[in-house]
Every structure is written in C-alpha cells, then in structure tokens.
Amino acid sequence: MKAVKDDELTWIPTCCNGCGGQTGILAGIRDGEVVKIKPNSENPIGVALTWEEFQEQKQRGGRVCLKGVHAPRQWADPERLTRPLLRKGPRGSGQWQTISWEEALALLAERLEQLRREHGPESLLWFCEDHSFIHIQEEFCRAYGTPNFLNHTNICDAGRRAGFLRVLGIERPLAHLSQARVILLLGWNPLEAVKWMYLPAALEQALDQGARLFVADPVRSKTASRGHWLPVRPGTDGALVLALCHILWRDGKYQRDFVQQYTSGWDEFAVYLQDKTPAWAAELTGLEERKIEELAALLAEYAPRVVVDAWCGVSHYSNGMETTRAVACLNALLGTIDRPGGLLWPERFKLTGRPPQPNWPQIASPAVDGRGAAYPFAHKSGSYVAAREAILSGQPYQPRAAVVVFQNLMLSLPNVEKSEAALRRLDFLAVCDVYLSETALLADLVLPGTHFYERYDLTVNWTAFPSLSLRQPVVEPRSGIWPEYEWILELARKLSLSGFDLSYQQYLDWQVKQACGLSLSELASLPGAVFNRGPTRYEKWRERPFPTESGRIQLGCDWQPPGTLPNQDYPFYMVNWKVYQHTHTRSQNNPALLQAYGENPLWIHPETAAALGIGPEDRVRVESEYGWIESGVFLTEGIHPRVVGLAHGFGHWALGSRAKGRGAAVNRLLAGTAEAGSGQAILKECRVRLRKVDK
Incomplete structure (x- = not known):
C-alpha cells in the first residue's frame, strides 16, 4: 500500500x-515527523483471530493500544541515544x-576478532x-562460530x-475466545496484558x-x-486443572471418542489422576471443593466450545511447564483442540533464512546454557539465567564477551545482583539500545538503537x-543512527564472514518469496502492507497427524507444588504482573504513559495491612532471602490475603530522567533460577516479609 495523503x-x-x-x-x-498513529484495519492483529471474523470485522476498523498511540513520544524523546559511546571510566x-x-x-x-582468536568463538x-x-543476528552468530545466540x-x-509442545506438538495454540461458551483463564489477564489487540x-x-x-x-x-474470580494461591493452578481432569475421568464426562482416536497415554494418565481429587486441590489452592466440582460440570456441559488457557502468570514458576502440560491435557479431555471456540492450531507462514546457506564451519561447542542437556525441553531462545550462571561459574566453559541488542538484562532477569556481577565479569560488553539503560551503563561500547518507525x-x-x-x-x-541490520552486516564484512554481501532488503525479499511467493516490493504495495491467506481451517487433525512423536496428543504430567512457599520468616507470597500502560522495562521514560501509570505501589489486602499496622499513606520495606525493595502501598480486597504484589518494569536508576527513581524493581527479590525443564526464568515465585518504614 503506497502512502496516502489526507488531513495534511x-x-x-x-x-x-x-x-x-x-x-x-x-x-x-x-515534514518528516511522526505526528499521529491510527489502526491499520488490513492487519488482522488489530481486528480478529480467524479469517471469517476478520472479513466481517475489519470494516469496523482495527485497534491499537495506549502504548502504540503514544509511541511517537518515545520516537521524539530528546533523551534517546544518538551517537555511539565508548566507556572511559570504571564500569557503571x-x-x-x-x-x-x-x-x-x-x-x-x-x-570480536581478538576474542575468537584467543578464546574461541563460543566465548561470545x-x-x-x-x-x-x-x-x-542468528546467522551472524552461526557464521562467527558461537552456539550462544539467545533471545527474549x-x-x-x-x-x-x-x-504445550510436549502434549500437542503445537508450540503456541491460540484461544478462540470470541466463540467460546465457557472460558477458564489461569494467570492470564488479556484485558490488560494485551499480547494481540484482537484479544480484548x-x-x-x-x-x-x-x-x-x-x-x-x-x-x-x-x-x-x-x-468469576478464583483467588488461587500462587503456583497452585496446576492442582486446580488436574482436579478438573480427575472429575471428568471420575464421572466419564470427557470427550471419549476424541480421546480414544487422537490421544496416547490415556490409561497411564487416568492412573495418575486417581488421587488428584477436588479435596486435594482445595487444600493446595484454597478454593472450595464445591466450586471446583461446579466448574468441571460446566466445562463438560459446553465442551468442546470451551477455552482453558494459561500464560506467563502460570509459566513463570518452578512448576510452570508441568502446569501447562496439565492445561493441554484438560483441553484434550474436553476435545477443544482446533475446534471453533476452543484452542486453535495456527497455520502460519514460515520465514527461512538467507538465500542458499554459505558453508559456515560446523559449531563444535555446546551452548553454554545447557539447552537440550540440563534443560531438555528448552526453547531455541536458550536460557538467559543459565547463561548468566555460566559467566559466574565458568562452567561448562567461560563466556568472555556479550553483545546485547534491545535487552535490559539488569531489570529483566530475576536477581539484579547476580546480573550485575555477571556483566561486570565479562571482558567486553557491547549494548545496542534506544536509551542508556541499566545494562548499557555497564557496557564498554554503546550503540544507539533505532525506533521501530525507522527500520524494516x-x-x-x-x-x-x-x-x-x-x-x-x-x-x-534520527541523527544518522545505523539500523541494526546495517551495522550487523558491516560487522560481518569486517570480520570476513562469508555470506553477508547482500543488502537487508535483498535478504527480506528472499524471505518473503519463500514464505508466500511475493517480492518485498509487492508485499509493500498491498493494502496495509499485509498479505493474508484464508480461510481458517479447523480440525486439521482429521487430515494430518499431530506433530508429536506418536502423531497423537501425548497425555501426561508430573506436576508438583511450587518449590518456594511462605514460611515463618517470610510469610507472604510475592507476585508481579504486567499493566496495560507499559511494556516490560522499556516504556517508563514515555511521559504520556507515565501520566497514565506513573508508579507501581505494592498491593496489600486491607486485613493483612491492618494486622501489620500499615495504612494507605505508609511506605513498606519488602524483604526476601535475596534482596529488598521499598514501596508505597495500595490497599485492596482485589488480592489474596496471603499475597502481596506489584507491577513489573519499574525501579529504574537509568533509562532516562523520567524513568529514574519511579517505583520498585521486583527482580531484586527473586532467587534468579530457571524452570528445570524449559530453562524459563522463574519470575514470579517468591516469598517475602513486610515492615512499615518509619517516617
């Protein structure tokens, strides 16, 4: 779609x-300035999940959230980095x-040439x-010779x-919320933690x-x-889900034909479910047995047009992967998979790499983070937490340098002290970011990053x-900033890496042609610069096997309660969450977003606050075994009495003048460990104690 002029x-x-x-x-x-943003109704992300709903609803217009509307304020921020910086004093x-x-x-x-020569490419x-x-970026790492490419x-x-992958063979099933009759969400708040704008x-x-x-x-x-709010104790969602499975098995109310034809491991799973009773779940979750029974009956009544889904509020625990396995198994018993109003199996275009791959050398060293070994079900993104441990321990070998692009490791990883110790231990650290973040403060070299308005x-x-x-x-x-792909290509050429003699536009052109048969220019000329191919196809398991080892849904689970529970010294659960107005740790210098949500007070139940002598105007010190924060408070009955919590993303001491000193960083309280199967950072499992700060 070419540029269209209206309203000047x-x-x-x-x-x-x-x-x-x-x-x-x-x-x-x-005049070369971004002055306004509006939705692109040709792009389904702001409209609808399925083809039929997209065709119907795009005439009404798309949607864009508060962060998107106010992104021009970040683009124009005078505190953005504009020139490369070389460290001259001590780190930080x-x-x-x-x-x-x-x-x-x-x-x-x-x-990087010195690093490769003296310590081997795997040390990057x-x-x-x-x-x-x-x-x-991934191909630069392959050509350079390091297996240690990690992402968010x-x-x-x-x-x-x-x-989900272990059970369904589908890495990211999508909830068809609009057509569901019953919806059970666990640790997911799609009206605020908006992943895709069609969700609300x-x-x-x-x-x-x-x-x-x-x-x-x-x-x-x-x-x-x-x-209906079900105030479960943190990390116990899996017990609720397994009890629902138990009831369906006990009462014979599961989708028997679907389970028999399209699953494997049902007999073993049924044995596993025998002691996962509503009474067992009630003791762990704090919910009433009666409510668990009623919920199971409702799910069975309306199956398969039901959604049961869980996101990061569940997966950021030591039992997160197993909780998600339980969720996948419950969906299988309800027969919701790839059916309208259930969990859909998305069909997506696939982006391949460059034109025919150069003969890059075989990478002999294992990834430093233990993916596939210590973490047998790790995502290809690796494990930041495990890579950090390798820097600190030198095992299985010593990483000596890092390039960090658009990641603020200091405030994104659990345990701030560990992150700082690891980054200081590196011989060389280069950071590319839009702002001088807490991570960039520790760098030897800082490259200014583009805003997304400025790149392909x-x-x-x-x-x-x-x-x-x-x-x-x-x-x-702005100010002659090099787009990231341009400096990566130039860096590859300076290091004499083969296969980087094409422009980035040529690279994208190849990817588009391989994905859908169009050229880059043809994609750009389409309405909204989007290529869509309908229709949505349901029940694809009727025509092809599930992408698992058996070709069927693989039932199974090994759920355990979370490893960190409150005790006498630290009697409260500590949780954290996303808010609609901000993105992780990167939006807190945007004045418009700060006006909408400027700080992250600690939520405390009024009964809990009264018992501790804490009033609405007080400040509290929150302590865990690993650190402490200080915060204002928000007294509300909208939190479990044994739980306190706050929004993630605040507590900056860098990033910009408006971000500095606002709120508290929950990561200071966290142990800094990873989930044993996937390597997922454990970002929500924490116990704390509170005391009022003297005025």
Missing part, C-alpha cells in the same frame, strides 16, 4: 513494536566518550529481542511453549454472547473482575490463518 498527513502502513504484539498501524507523517561510572559509527564498528570488530554470548531482525522468549513464554474485543464479544468467564489468579485483575522487519502474525505483514521505515533514523 501522509499515512504509511507499518507495524507497531511497542510490545511483542506487532499490531498493524498507519503512521501519520508531516557513566563516563563516556562520543565516537563515530566507523570508530565504533572498527572497535567492535577488533574485539549474543542476547536480543525475540522479534526484531532476529534471523540476521525464555524470559517470556518458553515454559508455556514447552508444556474477542473476550468482550464472548461475554456479550453469554459466555461464562472464570479467572484463576491471586490478583483480581481487570479480566477477573469481568467474570517482517511479522508472521499470530492468527488462525497465514498472515505476513511488513514493518517499513516511515521516517529516516
């Missing part, structure tokens, strides 16, 4: 990257020398976001993916049509307030039909 603005289609959802947008440009001192891009890339190439770690120009997914939903409307549509909504969460989120990328949309959209530059990069 030139409207250019692209994709938002204010979060991982990649919503389609139209950027309104005047903030003493920098501004250098040219040519000097920066020459230095980076020199240090590369951390990056899980979407932006990921293939070119392992601090996001790697545990969820592993659980889909949930509201279901409720308008009479769907019954149940939300298991220790916090009464906005989503929970729209239905491809998005394979998470919809129930194949959809490919183009992020394209709508303005020139």
Whole structure:
C-alpha cells in the first residue's frame, strides 16, 4: 500500500513494536515527523483471530493500544541515544566518550576478532529481542562460530511453549475466545496484558454472547473482575486443572471418542489422576471443593466450545511447564483442540533464512546454557539465567564477551545482583539500545538503537490463518543512527564472514518469496502492507497427524507444588504482573504513559495491612532471602490475603530522567533460577516479609 495523503498527513502502513504484539498501524507523517498513529484495519492483529471474523470485522476498523498511540513520544524523546559511546571510566561510572559509527564498528570488530582468536568463538554470548531482525543476528552468530545466540522468549513464554509442545506438538495454540461458551483463564489477564489487540474485543464479544468467564489468579485483575474470580494461591493452578481432569475421568464426562482416536497415554494418565481429587486441590489452592466440582460440570456441559488457557502468570514458576502440560491435557479431555471456540492450531507462514546457506564451519561447542542437556525441553531462545550462571561459574566453559541488542538484562532477569556481577565479569560488553539503560551503563561500547518507525522487519502474525505483514521505515533514523541490520552486516564484512554481501532488503525479499511467493516490493504495495491467506481451517487433525512423536496428543504430567512457599520468616507470597500502560522495562521514560501509570505501589489486602499496622499513606520495606525493595502501598480486597504484589518494569536508576527513581524493581527479590525443564526464568515465585518504614 503506497502512502496516502489526507488531513495534511501522509499515512504509511507499518507495524507497531511497542510490545511483542506487532499490531498493524498507519503512521501519520508531516515534514518528516511522526505526528499521529491510527489502526491499520488490513492487519488482522488489530481486528480478529480467524479469517471469517476478520472479513466481517475489519470494516469496523482495527485497534491499537495506549502504548502504540503514544509511541511517537518515545520516537521524539530528546533523551534517546544518538551517537555511539565508548566507556572511559570504571564500569557503571557513566563516563563516556562520543565516537563515530566507523570508530565504533572498527572497535567492535577488533574485539570480536581478538576474542575468537584467543578464546574461541563460543566465548561470545549474543542476547536480543525475540522479534526484531532476529534471523540476521542468528546467522551472524552461526557464521562467527558461537552456539550462544539467545533471545527474549525464555524470559517470556518458553515454559508455556514447552508444556504445550510436549502434549500437542503445537508450540503456541491460540484461544478462540470470541466463540467460546465457557472460558477458564489461569494467570492470564488479556484485558490488560494485551499480547494481540484482537484479544480484548474477542473476550468482550464472548461475554456479550453469554459466555461464562472464570479467572484463576491471586490478583483480581481487570479480566477477573469481568467474570468469576478464583483467588488461587500462587503456583497452585496446576492442582486446580488436574482436579478438573480427575472429575471428568471420575464421572466419564470427557470427550471419549476424541480421546480414544487422537490421544496416547490415556490409561497411564487416568492412573495418575486417581488421587488428584477436588479435596486435594482445595487444600493446595484454597478454593472450595464445591466450586471446583461446579466448574468441571460446566466445562463438560459446553465442551468442546470451551477455552482453558494459561500464560506467563502460570509459566513463570518452578512448576510452570508441568502446569501447562496439565492445561493441554484438560483441553484434550474436553476435545477443544482446533475446534471453533476452543484452542486453535495456527497455520502460519514460515520465514527461512538467507538465500542458499554459505558453508559456515560446523559449531563444535555446546551452548553454554545447557539447552537440550540440563534443560531438555528448552526453547531455541536458550536460557538467559543459565547463561548468566555460566559467566559466574565458568562452567561448562567461560563466556568472555556479550553483545546485547534491545535487552535490559539488569531489570529483566530475576536477581539484579547476580546480573550485575555477571556483566561486570565479562571482558567486553557491547549494548545496542534506544536509551542508556541499566545494562548499557555497564557496557564498554554503546550503540544507539533505532525506533521501530525507522527500520524494516517482517511479522508472521499470530492468527488462525497465514498472515505476513511488513514493518517499513516511515521516517529516516534520527541523527544518522545505523539500523541494526546495517551495522550487523558491516560487522560481518569486517570480520570476513562469508555470506553477508547482500543488502537487508535483498535478504527480506528472499524471505518473503519463500514464505508466500511475493517480492518485498509487492508485499509493500498491498493494502496495509499485509498479505493474508484464508480461510481458517479447523480440525486439521482429521487430515494430518499431530506433530508429536506418536502423531497423537501425548497425555501426561508430573506436576508438583511450587518449590518456594511462605514460611515463618517470610510469610507472604510475592507476585508481579504486567499493566496495560507499559511494556516490560522499556516504556517508563514515555511521559504520556507515565501520566497514565506513573508508579507501581505494592498491593496489600486491607486485613493483612491492618494486622501489620500499615495504612494507605505508609511506605513498606519488602524483604526476601535475596534482596529488598521499598514501596508505597495500595490497599485492596482485589488480592489474596496471603499475597502481596506489584507491577513489573519499574525501579529504574537509568533509562532516562523520567524513568529514574519511579517505583520498585521486583527482580531484586527473586532467587534468579530457571524452570528445570524449559530453562524459563522463574519470575514470579517468591516469598517475602513486610515492615512499615518509619517516617
């Protein structure tokens, strides 16, 4: 779709990257400035999950969230980095020398060549976001010779993916909320932690049509307030799910024909379920047995048009992968898989790498994070936590340098002290980011990052039909900033790595042709710069096997209660969550978003606060075995009395003048471990004690 002029603005289609959802947008440009954003209704991410609903609803227009609407404020922020910086004082001192891009890339190439020569290519770690120009970074690592390419997914939903993959062979099934009759969500708040902008409307549509909504969460989120709140104890969701499975088995109310034809391991799973009774689950979760029985009966009555789904509020625990396995098994017993109103098996375009691969050397060293070994079900994104442990321990070998692109490891990983110790231990650290983040403060070399308005990328949309959209530059990069793919290509050439003699546009052109047969220019010229191919196909298991070893759904689970529970010294669970107004740790310098949500007070139940002598104007010190924070409080009955919690993403001491000093960083309280199967960072399992801070 070519640029369209109206209202004295030139409207250019692209994709938002204010979060991982990649919503389609139209950027309104005047005199080289981004002055307004509106939804792109040709992109299904802002419209609907399925082809039929997309065709019907796109005439009403798309949707874009608050973060997308106010992204121009970040693009125009005068505190953005604009020039490469070379450290001149001690790490973390903030003493920098501004250098040219040519000097920066020459230095980076020199240090990486020295590293490869003296310590081997495997001593380089590369951390990056899980979407932006990921293939070119991964291929740089392959050509350089390091197996240690890691990305954001392992601090996001790697545990969820592993659980579903083990049972269904489908890494990321999608909830067809709009057509469900009963919805059970565990640790998921789609009205606030909005992954894709079609989700809130889909949930509201279901409720308008009479769907019954149940939300298991220790916090009464906005989503929970729209239905029946089940205030489970943190980390016990799996017990609830297994008890629901037990009742279906006990009463013979599971979808018998579906289970017999399309699953394996049913006899063994039935034996496993025998002692997972409602009484057992009630003791662990704190829910009433009666409510568990009633919920099971309702699910059985309306199956298969029911959704049972769980996201990061569940998978960020030591039992997160097994909880997700339980969720997948429950969906199998209810026969919801790939049926309208159930969990859909998405068909997606696949982006391959470059034109025919060069003969890069075989990488002999194992990945330093133990993926496939210590973590047998690890996602290809690796494990940040395990890589950090390797830096600190030197085992299985010593990483000596890291390149970090758009990741703030200091505030994104559990246990801030461990992250700082690991980064300080590296011989060389290069960071590329939009702001001088807490991680960038510890770098030897800092490269300014582009805003997503200034670069290319491809998005394979998470919809129930194949959809490919183009992020394209709508303005020139500020102050001559090099787009990340351009400096990565130049770095590869300086290191004489083979296969990097093409432009990034040629690279994308190849990917688009392999995915859908179009050229890059043809994709750009389509309405909304999106290629969609319908229809949504359901019940694909009738025509092809499930992508598991057996070709069937593989029932099974080994769930245990969480490893960290409150005790006499630390009597409260501590949880954290996302809020609608912010994205992880990267949006807290945006003045418009801070006006909407400027701090993250600690939520405390009024009964708990009264017992501790804490009032609404007080501040509290929150302590765990691993650290402490200080916070204001928000007294609310919308949290379990044995639980306290706050929003993730605050507590900056860098990033920008507006972000500094706002709120508290929950990561300071966390142990800093990973889930044993998937390597997923454990970001929500914590116990604490509280005391009022003297005024």
